[in-house]
Amino acid sequence: MSPIxxxxxxxxxxxxxxxxxxxxxxxxxxxxxxxxxxxxxxAGDEGRVLVSLEVIHADALARGPGPVSVPSKVVAWVFxxxxxxxxxxIRNVETRTSRRMFVGQVNTVIFGQNLARQGIRRYLDVxxxxxxxxxxxxxxxxxxxxxxxxxxxxxxxPSRTLSGQANTALYAGKTxxxxxxxxxxxxxxxxxxxxxxxxxxxxxxxxxxxxLGESVRQKNPSVMRPQPFTADEMPEGELPPxxxxxxxxxxxxxxxxxxxxxxxxxxxxxxxxxxxxFLDGAEARGYLWAAGRIRGAILEIPSPLPGIEVLALEVxxxxxxxxxxxxxxxxxxxxxxxxxxxxxxxxxxxxxSQDTVGRIEEAANEFIRREVYRTLxxxxxxxxxDIYGFGQAVYRKDPRLWRRLEDDWNRHIFPHLEVQxxxxxxxxxxxxxxxxxx
Amino acid sequence: MAKGRRLQPxxxxxRKRQRNDTGGQSGQSQPRxxxxxxxxxxxxxxxxxxDASDLVVKQFCIGGIxxxxxxxxxxxxxxxxxxVKEAVIEPLMLWARPQLGGxxxxxxxxxxxxxxxxxxxxMINLHSMQEVAEQLLEGNSVLLVDGFSVALGTENRGFPKxxxxxxxxxxxVRGPREGFTEVVRDSVALVRRRLKTPGLVVEQMRVxxxxxxxxxxxxxxxxxxxxxxxxxxxxxxxxxxDMAPESGIIEQLISDYLLWLFPLIQSTExxxxxxxxxxxxxxxxxxxxxxxxxxxxNTLFQFFSTAEDYYQQYLVSLMLRLIRLGAxxxxxxxxxxxxxxxxxxxxxxxxxxLLNIAASEAGVPFPLPITAVAIELLLEVLREAGIRLxxxxxxxxxxxxxxxxxxxxxxxxxxxxxxxxxxxxxxxxSFAIPNFEAAVAVRLLRFPFILLASVLGFYGLFLxxxxxxxxxxxxxxFGVPFLSSGRALMLSSYDPWTRSPVRPYAPRERIxxxxxxxxxxxxxx
Numbered sequence: 008m009s010p011i012x013x014x015x016x017x018x019x020x021x022x023x024x025x026x027x028x029x030x031x032x033x034x035x036x037x038x039x040x041x042x043x044x045x046x047x048x049x050a051g052d053e054g055r056v057l058v059s060l061e062v063i064h065a066d067a068l069a070r071g072p073g074p075v076s077v078p079s080k081v082v083a084w085v086f087x088x089x090x091x092x093x094x095x096x097i098r099n100v101e102t103r104t105s106r107r108m109f110v111g112q113v114n115t116v117i118f119g120q121n122l123a124r125q126g127i128r129r130y131l132d133v134x135x136x137x138x139x140x141x142x143x144x145x146x147x148x149x150x151x152x153x154x155x156x157x158x159x160x161x162x163x164x165p166s167r168t169l170s171g172q173a174n175t176a177l178y179a180g181k182t183x184x185x186x187x188x189x190x191x192x193x194x195x196x197x198x199x200x201x202x203x204x205x206x207x208x209x210x211x212x213x214x215x216x217x218x219l220g221e222s223v224r225q226k227n228p229s230v231m232r233p234q235p236f237t238a239d240e241m242p243e244g245e246l247p248p249x250x251x252x253x254x255x256x257x258x259x260x261x262x263x264x265x266x267x268x269x270x271x272x273x274x275x276x277x278x279x280x281x282x283x284x285f286l287d288g289a290e291a292r293g294y295l296w297a298a299g300r301i302r303g304a305i306l307e308i309p310s311p312l313p314g315i316e317v318l319a320l321e322v323x324x325x326x327x328x329x330x331x332x333x334x335x336x337x338x339x340x341x342x343x344x345x346x347x348x349x350x351x352x353x354x355x356x357x358x359x360s361q362d363t364v365g366r367i368e369e370a371a372n373e374f375i376r377r378e379v380y381r382t383l384x385x386x387x388x389x390x391x392x393d394i395y396g397f398g399q400a401v402y403r404k405d406p407r408l409w410r411r412l413e414d415d416w417n418r419h420i421f422p423h424l425e426v427q428x429x430x431x432x433x434x435x436x437x438x439x440x441x442x443x444x445x
Numbered sequence: 446m447a448k449g450r451r452l453q454p455x456x457x458x459x460r461k462r463q464r465n466d467t468g469g470q471s472g473q474s475q476p477r478x479x480x481x482x483x484x485x486x487x488x489x490x491x492x493x494x495x496d497a498s499d500l501v502v503k504q505f506c507i508g509g510i511x512x513x514x515x516x517x518x519x520x521x522x523x524x525x526x527x528x529v530k531e532a533v534i535e536p537l538m539l540w541a542r543p544q545l546g547g548x549x550x551x552x553x554x555x556x557x558x559x560x561x562x563x564x565x566x567x568m569i570n571l572h573s574m575q576e577v578a579e580q581l582l583e584g585n586s587v588l589l590v591d592g593f594s595v596a597l598g599t600e601n602r603g604f605p606k607x608x609x610x611x612x613x614x615x616x617x618v619r620g621p622r623e624g625f626t627e628v629v630r631d632s633v634a635l636v637r638r639r640l641k642t643p644g645l646v647v648e649q650m651r652v653x654x655x656x657x658x659x660x661x662x663x664x665x666x667x668x669x670x671x672x673x674x675x676x677x678x679x680x681x682x683x684x685x686x687d688m689a690p691e692s693g694i695i696e697q698l699i700s701d702y703l704l705w706l707f708p709l710i711q712s713t714e715x716x717x718x719x720x721x722x723x724x725x726x727x728x729x730x731x732x733x734x735x736x737x738x739x740x741x742x743n744t745l746f747q748f749f750s751t752a753e754d755y756y757q758q759y760l761v762s763l764m765l766r767l768i769r770l771g772a773x774x775x776x777x778x779x780x781x782x783x784x785x786x787x788x789x790x791x792x793x794x795x796x797x798x799l800l801n802i803a804a805s806e807a808g809v810p811f812p813l814p815i816t817a818v819a820i821e822l823l824l825e826v827l828r829e830a831g832i833r834l835x836x837x838x839x840x841x842x843x844x845x846x847x848x849x850x851x852x853x854x855x856x857x858x859x860x861x862x863x864x865x866x867x868x869x870x871x872x873x874x875s876f877a878i879p880n881f882e883a884a885v886a887v888r889l890l891r892f893p894f895i896l897l898a899s900v901l902g903f904y905g906l907f908l909x910x911x912x913x914x915x916x917x918x919x920x921x922x923f924g925v926p927f928l929s930s931g932r933a934l935m936l937s938s939y940d941p942w943t944r945s946p947v948r949p950y951a952p953r954e955r956i957x958x959x960x961x962x963x964x965x966x967x968x969x970x
Binding site for chain 1 (some may be wrong): 498534620787788791796797799800802803804805806807812813891892900902
């Protein structure tokens with residue numbers, strides 16, 4: 008056999024070997040997939056989990072002249088199934104759909120309040136274990152339910168509205184954006200409890216069920232019904248006011264209260280993997296100050312200056328440190344917050360000077376301190392969950408001491424900790440104006 | 446990969462003749478001396494040329510003396526008839542009589558013609574029939590004088606040839622517009638004008654038993670490695686084929702491998718490129734009848750450089766080189782990446798794009814890889830169809846064809862818009878590779894990558910890339926690794942990937958003096 012023929016045969020063997028490696032590999036053409044945008048988990052009957060999948064209708068959202076005409080403008084459907092495990096529930100959904108569920112693009116997982124109060128660790132496992140899920144997906148707790156259906160507002164895709172809201176709320180100093188990765192890490196670390204963002208006002212199952220024209224009690228959530236329906240079934244021009252069609256501006260323009268639009272008012276507090284409560288608005292900010300997680304906010308502080316009632320400060324940057332002071336059996340926590348602020352809106356008559364700035368800074372210090380204490384009191388007394396990571400600070404300072412305290416920390420020690428909060432705010436500028444131009 | 450498998454002559458009809466017939470001046474047969482008698486000589490020459498109708502024989506008497514018969518021979522169209530008349534016939538026929546007074550007749554007439562009678566610059570003595578035939582075939586004229594068994598060859602070629610024009614395949618915006626022509630002597634002159642040093646060695650060789658193609662080996666003595674020059678010379682001398690009409694054949698005949706993807710020998714139409722390569726220590730071959738010079742050894746990064754790179758300023762040419770490297774990668778991989786990510790790794794695609802892909806592919810009847818191969822083939826067909834058409838029509842075919850056909854295919858639902866865009870992008874990117882043959886190779890490479898990506902996804906893609914890397918690093922060109930840089934060649938080229946900036950020679954002090962002192966402005970405001 009000539010060497011060249013031998014070489015060719017060698018190559019054929021090599022390639023054949025490669026091909027045999029593939030088997031029935033996970034090759035799947037894009038059109039075969041149902042792209043899931045977000046997943047909602049609710050407490051189902053008898054310890055089961057009710058999984059809602061938001062399936063994005065690609066044809067309705069694709070740009071440009073495609074070969075496919077778009078008969079309906081429904082942008083997403085919600086499929087809902089129950090199962091003892093999340094994955095099985097998803098498989099159950101697939102028995103009713105022509106396409107396989109593709110979860111690689113899921114960016115939000117929403118937990119209903121009921122399920123979250125039971126503990127979410129066992130349901131998180133699948134998101135951690137399965138390679139398809141992203142570890143960067145955002146966790147969210149919804150106080151009503153994780154029914155998922157939401158009208159697309161500005162965003163095309165309903166669930167992207169939610170993740171976008173969480174992000175804007177983050178920069179408004181109202182919440183945190185916690186990824187799956189971060190949540191799991193916090194869960195595993197000693198002396199700190201996880202939080203997620205909190206969504207409110209989500210339209211729950213009732214409304215959707217009502218739209219279907221069926222009367223199913225919310226107590227029995229295991230209705231197997233794709234939600235909602237194509238616009239074809241509706242008379243032309245007479246879409247139901249809350250159908251997820253691509254016309255958000257018209258709806259927004261009416262000024263009516265929009266059902267199905269969520270807001271992100273604050274954070275959800277966990278102890279371990281169980282939800283213990285929510286912190287909303289200024290309470291959430293009180294946590295964010297101390298935890299150093301504030302990314303920007305507008306503070307409306309009562310003015311220390313004569314003739315001015317209130318002035319608005321913008322938070323530029325915040326640093327905080329938690330320093331445990333251990334003396335014998337007594338643990339005191341010292342929280343130091345340094346805030347860089349900017350005067351962003353003041354009523355008439357304000358003149359910038361060394362003196363006024365100093366007084367505003369003092370007022371801001373006091374304001375922030377009060378916010379921190381108020382939240383702290385509630386978290387210590389009511390939730391008894393060390394979301395600040397005081398325990399972690401103790402562990403870092405004195406691991407041996409921590410080992411003794413570990414078991415009792417949340418229940419007995421954290422609620423009675425003496426916490427000293429020190430705020431040093433620094434007003435950097437008064438934006439563009441030195442003084443009132445008039 | 447086994448090293449150095451030589452190309453065997455015998456392909457493409459350039460088969461080595463087994464019969465050792467009369468063809469060619471291979472010099473194996475004994476030189477046949479010329480007969481002294483003119484009539485015999487003429488008859489033998491006519492016989493040698495099989496009474497060729499384009500063999501012109503002009504018989505005359507030197508100085509009008511009937512006893513001094515002579516004849517001029519040349520091949521019609523090969524030699525310049527007018528030059529023959531001026532250099533040989535006129536002086537001998539009309540003005541030689543006074544010079545040939547009585548006694549001179551007894552001397553060596555051809556020698557006297559050479560020294561005293563003819564004004565031709567370049568006359569050589571020919572002693573054998575083979576030499577005479579060779580001179581005639583070169584386009585020179587041959588003067589035979591009755592009574593002497595030596596002929597005089599005069600150089601007065603006049604075959605039709607093209608003027609020096611701008612090279613068509615390697616267009617530059619900034620740089621010389623001269624390109625090689627089909628006449629090797631002119632091409633050599635173009636190079637020599639750029640390297641005015643006696644160190645530029647031009648060796649002449651003949652290739653082809655019947656075409657007897659003039660091949661010139663060029664190198665700079667003291668710069669090119671002697672082993673390299675020896676090896677090139679050896680390989681060219683070893684060529685034994687009938688026909689060598691173009692340098693492309695020489696390239697294949699002296700190549701290291703039987704089959705190769707990337708051209709291992711650079712070909713160029715530009716004398717400035719050849720001159721620069723010679724100065725780097727490479728060796729060039731100029732082949733008669735071909736405007737393409739061969740430069741060896743070649744390395745991969747030569748494909749991404751153009752002559753213009755060196756004429757522009759550093760930052761510009763640096764960016765252009767990087768763009769070309771990027772175009773190489775895009776052209777090779779983009780279709781495969783599209784296939785791999787849209788049929789294996791949907792999570793890699795940003796969601797809005799994924800939705801677009803999903804929507805546009807939903808209506809396509811065939812699996813993505815099949816559509817992809819079809820589209821790629823279509824683009825190749827369009828390109829191939831465009832090349833050989835007249836220029837105006839060609840452009841219309843390639844552009845209109847691509848746009849109209851692509852658009853129509855998308856609208857008819859044969860292919861998805863994304864795929865058409867990606868395939869077109871890949872093809873256009875391949876045009877950004879300056880070397881035409883490398884661009885073709887890249888386009889060829891796409892098909893295996895498409896195959897691998899559609900069967901194995903990114904796994905296959907990377908596998909293919911690794912195999913390609915192995916292959917490229919296994920290649921050698923005249924003993925020089927194909928992936929090596931100029932520095933590793935011990936050539937004087939320091940810019941394999943990107944060229945280095947050129948340091949201005951003028952000392953800073955002088956620049957400063959030449960600049961007028963800056964006036965302070967704004968102080969009087």
